[in-house]
Structure formats: structure tokens, C-alpha cells
Amino acid sequence: MSNVRIYHNPRCSKSRQTLSLLEEKGINLTIVDYLNITPSVDELTTIIDQLNFTPRELLRKTEAIYKELNLKDTSLSDEQLIQAMCDNPKLIERPIVIHNNQAKIGRPPESVLELF
DSSP states (O other), rough: OOOOOEEETTTOOHHHHHHHHHHHOOOOOEEETTTTSSHHHHHHHHHHHTTTOOHHBBBOOOOOOHHHTTTTTTTSHHHHHHHHHSSGGGGGSOOOEEEEEEEEESSGGGGGGGOO
């Protein structure tokens, strides 16, 4: 198994562009289709730490489920936000590339090259 992982959504153009960029660079990686293989609370907590983000920074605020669950409510705890992302993985910003215990969001796709 590669020590480079991409949390990938094949329907997302930025995710596809990031994956293509890494493959062009010859980087061997493991593709995680996070919509079908959802990270656990512990995995997502680790990813958030590797990104040096707060859980709120990893939320996709444009998703309908974000509004439905009222996730803009600032009284929600980090644990509640992480659980919401685990229960509804489309809330997780993408793509996420992890290498050597550090992570970057591929927005823009080239930003992930800082990991190498």
C-alpha cells in the first residue's frame, strides 16, 4: 500500500484534476472513494489534525445537507460536526491528499504538490 492517499470523489472536477496531476507526476497512491468508504470518526479527526484545520473548515457549506442539518449553528461541538461528516460524507471538502502525516486539500489541485 502506498503512503500517499487521496480521498477522492470521481464526480468532482477538482478531485479528478488532483488525481490526474499526481498520476502525471508518477506518484504511487491509494485512492479512497470516501463517499462509499466513509472515514471513521477517528480517521476523520486525524485527517483534520493533519490538515491543521478545525472541523468547521472541512465542511462543504454549499451542500443542501449542510443547511438541512443547520450546521452553521456555532453552538455545535467539533465532535458533532465530525459525526455529521461521517454520517454524510458529501459534507467533507475534497479532494484530500495525505503524505507523511500531512494533508492538503486539492483546491487548487497544484496545492497538494507542497506535500512532496
